[in-house]
Amino acid sequence: MQRRFSFLGPSGTNTEEAARYLFREESDAFLPCRTIPDCMEAAVDGKVTHAVVPWENSLEGSVNLTLDWMIHKVNLPILAEVILPISHQLVSARRPERIDYKEVTKVMSHPQGIAQCHNFLRDYLPHAEIEYTSSTAESARIVSEHPNEPWLGICPMQAVYSYPVDLMEANIEDSSEHNFTCFVVVSNNPLELPESDMHKTTILVTLPSDFPGALHQVLAAFSWRRLNLSRIESRPTKTGLGNYHFVIDIDHKMDDILMPGAFAEMEALGCQIRVLGTYPVYLKAETSK
Numbered sequence: 001m002q003r004r005f006s007f008l009g010p011s012g013t014n015t016e017e018a019a020r021y022l023f024r025e026e027s028d029a030f031l032p033c034r035t036i037p038d039c040m041e042a043a044v045d046g047k048v049t050h051a052v053v054p055w056e057n058s059l060e061g062s063v064n065l066t067l068d069w070m071i072h073k074v075n076l077p078i079l080a081e082v083i084l085p086i087s088h089q090l091v092s093a094r095r096p097e098r099i100d101y102k103e104v105t106k107v108m109s110h111p112q113g114i115a116q117c118h119n120f121l122r123d124y125l126p127h128a129e130i131e132y133t134s135s136t137a138e139s140a141r142i143v144s145e146h147p148n149e150p151w152l153g154i155c156p157m158q159a160v161y162s163y164p165v166d167l168m169e170a171n172i173e174d175s176s177e178h179n180f181t182c183f184v185v186v187s188n189n190p191l192e193l194p195e196s197d198m199h200k201t202t203i204l205v206t207l208p209s210d211f212p213g214a215l216h217q218v219l220a221a222f223s224w225r226r227l228n229l230s231r232i233e234s235r236p237t238k239t240g241l242g243n244y245h246f247v248i249d250i251d252h253k254m255d256d257i258l259m260p261g262a263f264a265e266m267e268a269l270g271c272q273i274r275v276l277g278t279y280p281v282y283l284k285a286e287t288s289k
């Protein structure tokens, strides 16, 4: 089967970089989508074989839309994770003279991009209105199409090359050293990938109601087996206040010898468990600059 990948578009996003880092296919194998749900629905509808979506950022935490869509709307297992260093570039439309910060009325980017550049925006553009766009590259696209407006975008370096924009300030993120985003590949189709020495299993645990200390016992099932957990996140079940699922990342493969015991222990407590994926993790060391 010919592989095809949806990603959060338009061209030039971090998600595209993650997809192209992992999959070295020709350009027409990549399908830009307007939203994260659109990416996943493209995989459900068979328009692509796999979807690549943002999953978690080291400064801003989980991408809730991805999590919630996977929990409530689609049943697409995670097949791989790619970790990318993230940096953000401030761009203006191409114009004969450099725009002065004082003249800027609006700064646009994806909410994660805005949040990750909070210090810069506070220091240099406190007066500018913030407008959220569906992705970082979308802000570069909009800015480039409005050359007479005093607007700026925050986008990846790849978008600086993809659209007719000028780079005003490079790497404006609050912390370049610690800014990483994980992206996941989700699909019901199999995926052949290179070996990796890092693996994770992500599970969704629903605790039994009215069981004091249930979460403590779930964590204990892992801790006494020395199974390392790298994330625990609660998301509303959307059935009423105070009802939560827990998303737990375990730094082990599902077939690790100690895993069945931990799962049996959680089931004995009355927990519902859904495995969202057991998958290799890849790290791209350098950001595209």
Ligand SMILES: O=C(O)C(=O)C[C@]1(C(=O)O)C=C[C@@H](O)C=C1
Residues within 6 Å of the ligand: 008, 012, 013, 014, 015, 016, 054, 055, 057, 063, 086, 110, 112, 113, 134, 135, 136, 137, 156, 181
């Ligand atoms: O807008 C993009 O470039 C994306 O790929 C999305 C996204 C995200 O949702 O976290 C990915 C990485 C950055 O953290 C900012 C935005």
